[in-house]
Ligand SMILES: Nc1ncnc2c1ncn2[C@@H]1O[C@H](COP(=O)(O)OP(=O)(O)O)[C@@H](O)[C@H]1O
């Protein structure tokens with residue numbers, strides 16, 4: 001499996017996908033290494049969330065292959081896909097906790113649905129996972145009583161409860177205060193290091209993501225424009241990469257949405 | 271003119287597509303229903319409780335007033351023929367066969383149907399349904415089917431309650447206010463109200479329950495995942511339910527009469 005020293009757990013080849021008229025991926029190639037933290041960065045609306053939904057089989061690509069441990073998920077039956085998904089844990093952008101269940105029941109949900117474990121064991125597992133994210137004391141709260149950072153940590157505990165080998169994070173840092181952000185950042189790193197979980201972090205927060213990633217991909221206009229370690233990206237020659245990393249308003253990615261000539265429009269000339 | 275025909279054609283095709291999709295959705299729900307009934311009855315009981323708690327007050331109030339109106343109107347008409355004794359029978363028949371199932375279904379669509387659509391639509395908009403799929407839990411089986419069955423079971427029960435309260439309303443007006451003989455009010459029903467009349471109402475309320483419930487869960491499940499999408503789903507649920515209930519009512523009546 002290891003070619004030139006890499007051990008890829010997920011391999012995406014020549015991926016094409018469109019939403020209606022809009023082409024989102026245009027021959028995308030990405031490889032995720034086993035046990036590493038890989039960052040996928042790109043401007044909002046490039047299709048980062050869409051990519052995650054393709055990897056987890058919620059969407060089906062028009063063309064291309066998505067191999068997970070050599071198995072092409074686009075060719076799987078529905079029940080095979082559901083079986084495969086038990087290997088994944090995913091942290092959604094806003095947590096996606098089930099609003100009618102308590103924090104405890106949210107974390108217990110996958111266990112109750114997939115196992116017949118005795119109540120005592122469920123309690124033990126759930127409290128262990130909640131303890132790991134620092135929220136054992138919040139077990140009896142309901143999602144509406146949680147702050148954004150807490151909700152995301154509960155969602156993380158839930159994502160871990162079936163002991164997945166791949167954890168996927170969609171924008172884990174967006175909208176968090178600096179303290180919660182630090183907490184989530186350290187949690188991702190610690191889970192990856194201590195449990196050997198493969199982590200995929202999708203984000204547009206360059207600083208935070210770069211600080212924990214082993215490898216980063218930058219996608220734009222449906223393709224990978226740059227990849228490498230965070231420090232390799234910093235010195236990358238591509239102008240799009242530099243604009244994105246340094247956060248300049250205008251550059252190869254234009255500040256202005258395409259439109260008519262400004263002066264013409266003001267003077268109402270056609 | 272050409273444009274109009276084209277728009278109408280698109281609207282019609284759109285309608286057929288949605289209608290077809292909804293039927294497939296219903297088939298899928300029905301396929302999962304027996305197993306859910308047997309193994310996940312607690313989820314369904316929870317929904318019945320929630321729907322009942324939501325709808326009971328509105329059903330009681332509306333039932334009472336509908337019954338009192340029927341009492342007044344019925345007495346007024348029957349008195350012209352000197353047939354006031356028949357008030358109980360007249361009210362009972364119109365409630366059982368027609369007004370009970372239809373009015374309850376319309377109230378149910380407005381109260382419980384919209385709530386079902388909004389609840390599931392919000393789960394869609396906040397990624398709860400996707401999160402379930404990713405936890406390898408089928409949201410159709412876990413969320414949609416129990417909500418649907420909760421609705422289907424609740425509506426006939428609510429209809430029965432509506433009928434009883436309405437009959438009581440008519441009794442208050444007819445017997446207490448207008449002086450119809452209490453014994454005659456009840457005893458005349460026995461020869462005239464037949465099992466077939468009761469069955470007509472039961473069939474209607476079951477069919478309406480299936481129709482309104484599937485509409486509500488379909489709209490919620492397929493809501494566009496934004497706040498606006500959810501609000502549109504709830505509005506469509508009431509509007510389409512009202513139309514569908516009245517059309518189905520006509521069809522069932524035509525078949526059974
Ligand atoms: N359910 C949907 N229906 C139609 N278009 C969508 C849907 N979800 C996302 N899109 C479009 O796909 C593009 C990529 O979206 P997304 O993957 O969410 O981007 P990102 O996560 O990188 O911000 C966006 O332009 C968005 O408008």
Ligand SMILES: [Mg+2]
Pocket residue numbers: 048049050093170171
């Ligand atoms: Mg996104």
